[in-house]
Amino acid sequence: MKHRTVFAEVLVCAALLATPAYAHKAHEHGAARMNLSVEGQEVEIELEVPLADLTAFEHAPETDAEKKAVRDAAAILHDAGKLFMFPAEAGCRSTKISLESDVLSDDLLAAPGARKGTAKHGAAEKKERHDDHEKAEKHADLDAEWTFVCRNPEKLRRLEVGLFKHFPSLREIDVQMTTPGKQGAAELTPQSAILRW
Numbered sequence: 001m002k003h004r005t006v007f008a009e010v011l012v013c014a015a016l017l018a019t020p021a022y023a024h025k026a027h028e029h030g031a032a033r034m035n036l037s038v039e040g041q042e043v044e045i046e047l048e049v050p051l052a053d054l055t056a057f058e059h060a061p062e063t064d065a066e067k068k069a070v071r072d073a074a075a076i077l078h079d080a081g082k083l084f085m086f087p088a089e090a091g092c093r094s095t096k097i098s099l100e101s102d103v104l105s106d107d108l109l110a111a112p113g114a115r116k117g118t119a120k121h122g123a124a125e126k127k128e129r130h131d132d133h134e135k136a137e138k139h140a141d142l143d144a145e146w147t148f149v150c151r152n153p154e155k156l157r158r159l160e161v162g163l164f165k166h167f168p169s170l171r172e173i174d175v176q177m178t179t180p181g182k183q184g185a186a187e188l189t190p191q192s193a194i195l196r197w
């Protein structure tokens with residue numbers, strides 16, 4: 001029986017190794033993925049980023065310092081104008097922001113002005129205890145979505161991404177772009193953080 005179990009594990013490992021990096025749940029620290037879509041006056045940006053690159057840990061926060069780290073990261077992500085710099089003449093303004101993570105409560109991720117103050121304990125606490133069991137092996141992402149509306153969308157030809165300045169452990173962002181009449185891909189790095197289309 002013992003031998004069969006080991007054999008099955010080897011098969012599982014081989015299958016995981018054969019899977020392309022992005023098809024699997026485990027992520028690479030320092031690497032984020034972004035979707036940019038420009039349609040009419042609306043720009044939508046989706047980001048999937050390892051939590052480790054925002055807060056330096058990937059579990060539900062346990063200490064006050066960890067909770068502060070999450071609130072600080074959320075405050076930066078809510079400041080859309082510092083993260084995404086459109087040409088001024090395009091007249092873009094941020095209209096909606098949503099942040100989500102399996103291990104973080106909505107209250108911790110809320111905009112600084114919209115927080116209730118006391119974090120709820122129920123669900124987050126349960127997740128926390130469950131995570132303790134195998135914390136070392138767990139990974140967690142944060143999914144963010146920003147919506148902008150632009151007065152002069154015809155002036156939208158570039159976007160400077162400021163994420164690297166605020167989250168210095170980020171090394172690359174793989175971007176999929178859908179812009180008027182075009183689909184494309186780009187890789188952003190701290191040295192080259194401007195998308196053009």
Ligand SMILES: [Zn+2]
Nearest residue numbers: 050052139140
């Ligand atoms: Zn991770």
